[in-house]
Amino acid sequence: MAEYNMHILVCGGTGCKASQSELIKTNFKTRLNEFGLTDEIQVVLTGCFGFCEKGPIVKILPDNTFYTQVTPEDVSEIVEEHIIKGRKVERLLYKDPETKAAIGDAKGMDFYKKQIRIALRNCGFINPENIEEYIGRDGYAALGTCLSEKTPDEVIQMIKDSGLRGRGGGGFPTGLKWDLTRKSESDQKYVVCNADEGDPGAFMDRSILEGDPHSVLEAMAICGYCIGADKGLVYIRAEYPLAIERLKIAINQAREYGLLGNDILGAGFNFDVEIRYGAGAFVCGEETALIHSMEGKRGEPTVKPPFPAEKGYNGKPTNVNNVETFANIPVIINKGAEWFASIGTANSKGTKVFALAGKINNVGLIEVPMGITLREIIYDIGGGIKDGREFKAVQTGGPSGGCLTKSFLDTPIDYDNLVAAGSMMGSGGMIVLDDTDCMVAIAKFYLEFTLDESCGKCAPCRIGNKRLHEILEKITVGDGKIEDLDRLRMLSTVIKDTSLCGLGQTSPNPVLSTLDHFYDEYLAHVTSHKCVAGQCKALMHYSIDAERCTGCTLCFRNCPVGAISGERRAPHYIDQSLCIKCGVCFEKCKFDAVLIA
Amino acid sequence: MPKIKLSEKTIGLIKDVCADFGNQGSELINVLHQVQGKLGYLPAEVQEVIAKELNISVAKVYGVVTFYSFFTMIPMGEFPISICMGTACYVRGSEQVLAEFKRQLSIEVGQSTADNKFSLNCLRCVGACGLAPVVMVGEKVYGRVSPQMVKNIIAEYKEGCATESKSA
Ligand SMILES: Cc1cc2nc3c(=O)[nH]c(=O)nc-3n(C[C@H](O)[C@H](O)[C@H](O)COP(=O)(O)O)c2cc1C
Ligand code: SF4
Ligand code: FES
Numbered sequence: 001m002a003e004y005n006m007h008i009l010v011c012g013g014t015g016c017k018a019s020q021s022e023l024i025k026t027n028f029k030t031r032l033n034e035f036g037l038t039d040e041i042q043v044v045l046t047g048c049f050g051f052c053e054k055g056p057i058v059k060i061l062p063d064n065t066f067y068t069q070v071t072p073e074d075v076s077e078i079v080e081e082h083i084i085k086g087r088k089v090e091r092l093l094y095k096d097p098e099t100k101a102a103i104g105d106a107k108g109m110d111f112y113k114k115q116i117r118i119a120l121r122n123c124g125f126i127n128p129e130n131i132e133e134y135i136g137r138d139g140y141a142a143l144g145t146c147l148s149e150k151t152p153d154e155v156i157q158m159i160k161d162s163g164l165r166g167r168g169g170g171g172f173p174t175g176l177k178w179d180l181t182r183k184s185e186s187d188q189k190y191v192v193c194n195a196d197e198g199d200p201g202a203f204m205d206r207s208i209l210e211g212d213p214h215s216v217l218e219a220m221a222i223c224g225y226c227i228g229a230d231k232g233l234v235y236i237r238a239e240y241p242l243a244i245e246r247l248k249i250a251i252n253q254a255r256e257y258g259l260l261g262n263d264i265l266g267a268g269f270n271f272d273v274e275i276r277y278g279a280g281a282f283v284c285g286e287e288t289a290l291i292h293s294m295e296g297k298r299g300e301p302t303v304k305p306p307f308p309a310e311k312g313y314n315g316k317p318t319n320v321n322n323v324e325t326f327a328n329i330p331v332i333i334n335k336g337a338e339w340f341a342s343i344g345t346a347n348s349k350g351t352k353v354f355a356l357a358g359k360i361n362n363v364g365l366i367e368v369p370m371g372i373t374l375r376e377i378i379y380d381i382g383g384g385i386k387d388g389r390e391f392k393a394v395q396t397g398g399p400s401g402g403c404l405t406k407s408f409l410d411t412p413i414d415y416d417n418l419v420a421a422g423s424m425m426g427s428g429g430m431i432v433l434d435d436t437d438c439m440v441a442i443a444k445f446y447l448e449f450t451l452d453e454s455c456g457k458c459a460p461c462r463i464g465n466k467r468l469h470e471i472l473e474k475i476t477v478g479d480g481k482i483e484d485l486d487r488l489r490m491l492s493t494v495i496k497d498t499s500l501c502g503l504g505q506t507s508p509n510p511v512l513s514t515l516d517h518f519y520d521e522y523l524a525h526v527t528s529h530k531c532v533a534g535q536c537k538a539l540m541h542y543s544i545d546a547e548r549c550t551g552c553t554l555c556f557r558n559c560p561v562g563a564i565s566g567e568r569r570a571p572h573y574i575d576q577s578l579c580i581k582c583g584v585c586f587e588k589c590k591f592d593a594v595l596i597a
Numbered sequence: 598m599p600k601i602k603l604s605e606k607t608i609g610l611i612k613d614v615c616a617d618f619g620n621q622g623s624e625l626i627n628v629l630h631q632v633q634g635k636l637g638y639l640p641a642e643v644q645e646v647i648a649k650e651l652n653i654s655v656a657k658v659y660g661v662v663t664f665y666s667f668f669t670m671i672p673m674g675e676f677p678i679s680i681c682m683g684t685a686c687y688v689r690g691s692e693q694v695l696a697e698f699k700r701q702l703s704i705e706v707g708q709s710t711a712d713n714k715f716s717l718n719c720l721r722c723v724g725a726c727g728l729a730p731v732v733m734v735g736e737k738v739y740g741r742v743s744p745q746m747v748k749n750i751i752a753e754y755k756e757g758c759a760t761e762s763k764s765a
Contacts, residue, residue, distance in 0.1 A: 014724035018731075018738035052727030200721035201684030207724075238630060238667050239720070277630055279665030282721075296625040298664040357685030357726040364727060395684070431684045445687055449721070455664070560697070560744070582693060582744065 004042040006083070007061040009124065013048030013207060014242060016056040020072055021045070024056060027075035035084065044133075047211015048203075049124035050365040051111055054094065059106065059124070066106035067092040097361070097383055111362055114380055116343065118351050119167075119327040120367045123211030128246050131253040134214040140259050142333035143218050143225075147267035152182060152226040159329070161337035163349030168194055168285075168322030169400070169427050170502075171348075171415040174329075177319060180309040181227040184317035189229035191220050192313065192320045194290060195236040195243070198282035199398030200449060202429035204353040205323035207365050209236070209243035212327065213250035217273055219329035221260065224271040227319050232273040235290050239280065247275060282399075282453035283503050287312075287320040289455070300455045301501035322427070324353055344370035348414030352425065358395075358432040359386045371412040374404060378432060389434040393517070397426030399446045399453075400506030402513025403439070422513045424506075438535035439518040440525055444472040446510040454503065461504030464495040468511060477538040480526035489515060534596065537581040541597045544585075546571035548593035555585035555594065601642050608646055610635060615650035622653045625661055629668055638672045674709040674716030676754045678702075681731040683722030690743070691730035695719070697744040698732075701751055714754070 010016075010025045028043045049057045054068035058078070065088055067078065074092060081087045093102040094109055103109055117123075126133035134140070146155050160175030181189065193216060197205040209216065220232040236244055251273055254260040262270045276294045283289045284299035291313050293299035312318025328350060332340045341349050348370040354377070357363050361383035368377060374394060378384065385391050393403040402423035404411075411417050415425050433442065447469045456462045468491055474480045492508030499505045515522060524530045531539045544555070544564075551569040563579040566572030574585070586594040614631045618624035628647060633639050639662050648655040662668045680686075680695045699705060702715055709716040725731050728740025732750065739750060 015727045015740075018723075018725050018728060018740060052725070055727060198721075200682070201686075201726060203722060203724035203726065240724070277626065278667075279626060279630070280667035281665050293626065296621075296623040296627075296661070298660050300664075355685075355726065357729065358688045363685070363729070398684070429684065431688060433688060437688055442688075445684070452666075560700070580696070582696075584745075 004040060005062075006041040008041060008043045009046045009059040009061065010043065011047075011049050011055060011057040011059075011124065012045035012128075012242075013052070013055075013210060014203070015048070015052040017242070019056045021056040023072040024058065024070055024075060027072050028079065031076055031079040032083075035079065037083070041083065044127040045129075046126065047123040047128050048207040048365055050115075050120065050207075050367075051109075051362065052364040053362045057124075064105045064107060066094050066103070066109065068094050110383070111364070111366075111381055114372065114376055115367050116351050116369050117367050118331050118340075118343075119208060119215075119324050119353050120211070120365070121331065122215065123207060123365075126212065128211050128213055129249050131214060131250065131257060131259075134212070135257075138334055139214055139330075140218055142330035143221050143259065144265055145333055146222050146225055147265050147269055152228070155222065155226050155333070156182065158337045159332060162332045162340040163337075163344070163347075164325065164328055164332065164340065165348065165415065166322055167324035167328075167352065167427065169397070169425065171425060174321065174325055177309060177321070178223060178226050180307070181229075181317050181319040184310050186317050188231075188314075188316045189227055190313045190316060190318040191223045191227065191229045191232040192287075192290070192294075192308075192318055193220055193232065193234040193323060193326055194285065194287065194320055195234055195240075195323050196278050196282075196285040196290060197237060197240075197323075197427065198285040198453075199427050199429045201357055201431055202355045202398060202427055204355055204365060204428045206240050206243050208323050208327050208353075209240070210246055213243075213247045214254065215327045215330055216247075216323055217250055217254055217260065219326035220273060221264065221271045222329055222333065223319055223321070223326070225269055227317070229319070230270045230272070232271060233276050233294060233313070234273060235276045235278060235284075235294055237278045237280070244275065244277075251275070281455070282449070283455045283501070286501050286503060289501070290320065291318065298455070300457045301503070303500065324428070345412060345414040347416055352413075352428060354428045354430040356382055356430050356432070358430075359389065359434040359437070360384070360432040361386055368413075370414045373410050373412055375409040377413075377430070378409075382432065385432065385434050389436065392433045392435050392437060393439070395423075395431040395433065395442065395510070396429065397424035397506075397509070398429045399449045400424060400502070400509055401426045401429075402509050403433070403442075403517060405517045422509075422516060424509075436533050436535065438476075438531050438533035439514040439521050440472060440475055440531075441533075441535050443511045443514045444469065444476060447472060447507070450503065450507040454507075458498075458500040458504060460495045460498040461500070461507065464491055464499075465504070465507055467491060468495070468508065472511070475522065475525045476531075476536045478525070478529040478536075482523075482526050484526060485515065485519075485522055540581050541576070542574055542579055542581060542583070542585060543595050543597070544572050544574055545593045545595055548591050550591055550593070552590070554588050554590065558584050558588045560584065601640055603642050603646070607636065607643075611643060611646045612650055615647060620651055622651045622657075625651060625653070625658065626665075629658075629662065633668060638669050640670055671707075672709065672713070673718075675714050676734050677716045677718060679718045679720045679733040681721070681723050681725075681729070681733075682719040683726065683729075685722070685726035686730040689729040693744045694730050694732065694742050694747060697747040698751075701747055715751070 058067040058070045164174045165171040284293045286301045289299040289301040308318040351367050353367045395403045454461045549571040556564045563575045644658045648658045732739045732742045
C-alpha cells in the first residue's frame with residue numbers, strides 16, 4: 001500500500017452494500033479524478049468494519065477518521081473539505097452517545113476500545129480482492145514459515161499449545177483434531193472449511209470471507225500440510241453471493257502467486273482449494289451432513305463414530321474446521337502459541353467473534369477476548385439497550401443455545417461458563433432482548449426454525465419437536481394449561497436424549513432455558529392468559545376509551561383492516577372480529593385513548 | 598401439476614450443464630444449482646432429464662431437490678420478495694412485516710400472485726442485521742421496514758417501474 005499517501009476505505013460488507021456503499025466508492029473515484037488525485041489516494045471497498053448500526057461507514061487513513069451513515073451525496077463534501085482542505089467533516093463523524101462530542105479517531109470509540117481483533121484483523125483494513133494487500137500485512141508468511149522451518153508435528157504442537165478450540169460451536173481442540181486426522185492412514189485426505197453458517201442472525205463467517213478470504217485459504221493450506229492433504233474444499237451457503245465471489249477471486253489470485261497449486265513456495269507441497277455450495281439446509285452445518293451434501297446427496301447426518309477424521313469425504317480422512325477457527329491459525333503461527341494462550345481464560349483461549357444484534361444500540365460484528373463479561377459487551381461495546389428500555393436477556397448459541405439473564409451480566413464469557421449457565425457459545429450469534437420480548441414466543445421462534453430444518457431422519461427430532469411446537473403455540477394463543485409446562489420439560493428431555501445428531505440433541509435448549517429462567521412468564525400465559533411483554537397478539541385486546549376519545553379519526557384512517565368505526569368528533573369503536581391486533585391505533589392515538597388489555 | 602413439455606432447447610441446455618460436470622452423479626447439487634440458475638426453477642420434467650443424464654434415479658434427484666430449501670419446483674414471480682426471518686429481524690418485528698405482505702398480496706409464503714408478478718419467501722439472515730427488519734425484492738435490499746412501508750414497496754414494482762430494482 002506504500003505508494004499511496006492516503007487511503008479511503010469504504011465498507012463493502014453486506015449491510016453497507018445494501019445502503020449503496022458501492023455508489024459511494026464510485027463517487028469518490030469520480031471526484032478524486034476531477035482533482036487529479038487518483039495516483040495519490042486509493043479508494044478501497046473493504047470487508048465489514050463491524051459497526052453496522054451506523055453504516056455505510058467510510059474510514060480515512062492514515063488519520064483513522066471514521067465517518068458514519070455516509071450517503072453518496074456526502075462524498076463531494078468529504079473530498080473537498082477533508083481531502084483537499086484537511087478539515088474533517090464534523091457532521092458525519094461518530095458522536096459519543098453520552099458526551100455528544102464528535103470523535104475524530106476510530107480508536108477513541110467505545111465500540112472498538114474493548115475489542116481485540118485477531119480473526120477480524122484485516123476486515124475493514126484491506127481490499128479483500130487484492131492479494132497484495134493481504135501479503136502486505138504478513139499474509140502467507142505463516143504458510144512460508146511452516147513449509148520452510150517446521151515439520152507438520154511441530155505446527156500441530158503449536159496449535160495444541162495455543163489452546164485454540166473450534167469456533168463452529170462444539171469447541172473441540174483444533175490441534176487435537178488435526179493430530180487425529182494426521183494419524184489416519186490414507187492415500188488421500190481432505191481439508192474442509194465449514195462456511196455453512198446456519199445460525200439465523202449470525203454473520204461472522206460471512207464477514208471474514210467477505211473481508212479477508214486469504215486468511216482462510218492460508219490456514220487451509222497449513223492444515224493440509226499438517227495432516228497430509230493436497231485438497232481443500234470450502235462448503236459455503238449459496239445465499240452468500242458476495243462471499244462466494246470474493247473467495248473465488250482469492251483462490252485465483254493465490255494460484256497465480258503460486259500460493260495454491262503444485263510445489264507451493266518451492267517446498268514440494270501441493271494444495272488446492274475448491275468451492276462447494278450449500279443449498280439452504282441448516283443441518284448441513286453438522287459435519288457428517290455437510291460431507292454427504294458435498295458428495296451430492298441429501299444432507300442427512302450419520303452416527304459418529306466414525307468421525308470425519310477417520311472416514312469423511314468420499315470415505316477418506318477429512319479435517320473439518322469452521323471459518324473463524326481457520327482465520328486464527330496464521331496469527332498463531334506468526335505471533336506464537338504463548339502469545340495466543342495469554343489471551344482468554346483457563347480453558348478458552350484467544351478471542352471470539354460475535355454478531356451482536358437485536359435490541360441493542362450498536363448492532364454489529366465484534367471480536368472480544370474470552371472472559372469478557374456480558375455487561376462489557378452490552379453496555380460498553382454495544383452502547384446499551386435500544387430506546388433506553390430494560391435489558392431482559394441475551395440469547396447465544398442460536399437455535400441450539402439458551403438465554404442468559406441479568407444474573408449472568410458479570411459472568412466471564414467462555415465455553416465452559418456458557419454451558420454451565422444453560423446456554424452455549426455456538427457459532428457466535430448474540431441476540432439482545434428487552435422487556436417487550438416474550439420469552440415463550442422466542443422459544444417458539446427457534447423451534448419453528450428447528451422444525452423447518454430437521455432433516456426428518458429420526459423420530460424424536462421430527463415428531464418430538466413438532467409436538468413441542470404445538471404446545472408452545474397453544475400457550476401463546478392462550479389455550480395452554482399448567483400441565484403443559486411439565487409436558488414441555490419432559491418432552492424436551494426425551495428429544496435431547498434420543499436424537500441422532502446435534503440438531504435434535506440441542507433443539508429443546510431454547511425451551512428448557514426459557515422455562516428455567518422465565519417460568520413466571522410461562523405461568524402467566526397459562527394461568528391468567530397474559531403476556532407481560534405484550535408480544536403474544538392473541539392474548540391482547542385493543543379497545544377505545546370513550547371518555548378520552550376525541551373522535552379525531554386518526555386511528556380510523558390508519559387501521560389497515562378497517563376495524564375501527566365512528567363519526568368525526570364522537571368516540572370510536574374497534575370491531576374485535578376484524579381487529580388483527582397490529583397496534584397501529586395504539587401507536588397513532590395522541591390522546592392515549594386506545595387501551596391494551 | 599399439469600405436465601410441461603420441455604422445448605428441445607431447454608433439454609439441450611440441461612444436457613450441456615450435466616456434461617459440464619462430467620455427467621457424474623456426485624455433482625448433482627452443482628448441476629441443480631446451475632440449472633435452477635438458468636431456468637429459475639426445477640419442475641419434475643427437468644428433474645427427469647437430469648436423472649437420465651447423470652444416470653441416477655429420478656427419486657434421488659427429487660429427494661435432493663426437496664431436501665434443500667434453496668431449490669424450488671414452482672416458478673418464482675417476476676419480483677421475488679423475501680422477508681428475513683433471522684433472529685435479529687424477528688425481534689425487530691419481521692413477523693408483522695410478513696403478515697402485511699401476505700395481506701397485501703393475498704398469498705402465502707411459497708406462492709406467487711396470479712399474474713406471476715410477485716412471489717413471497719422467507720430467508721434466514723441476509724447478513725444485514727444492522728438494518729433489521731430486512732426485506733429483499735430481487736437483489737434490492739430494503740432496511741428498517743415497517744408494516745406501513747409495505748404498500749409503497751409493492752407499489753414500486755406494480756407500475757412496471759422496475760428498472761431501479763437492480764440499483765442497490
Ligand atoms: C445442527 C448443527 C449445525 C451446525 N452448524 C455449523 C455451522 O453453521 N458452521 C460451523 O462451522 N459448524 C457448525 N456445526 C458444527 C460442525 O458440526 C463442526 O463441529 C464444526 O464445523 C467443526 O469445526 P470447528 O472445530 O472448527 O468448530 C454444526 C453442528 C450441528 C450439530
Ligand atoms: S436429530 Fe433431527 S436433524 Fe439430526 S438426524 Fe435426527 S431428524 Fe435429522
Ligand atoms: S437476521 Fe435479518 S439480516 Fe440478519
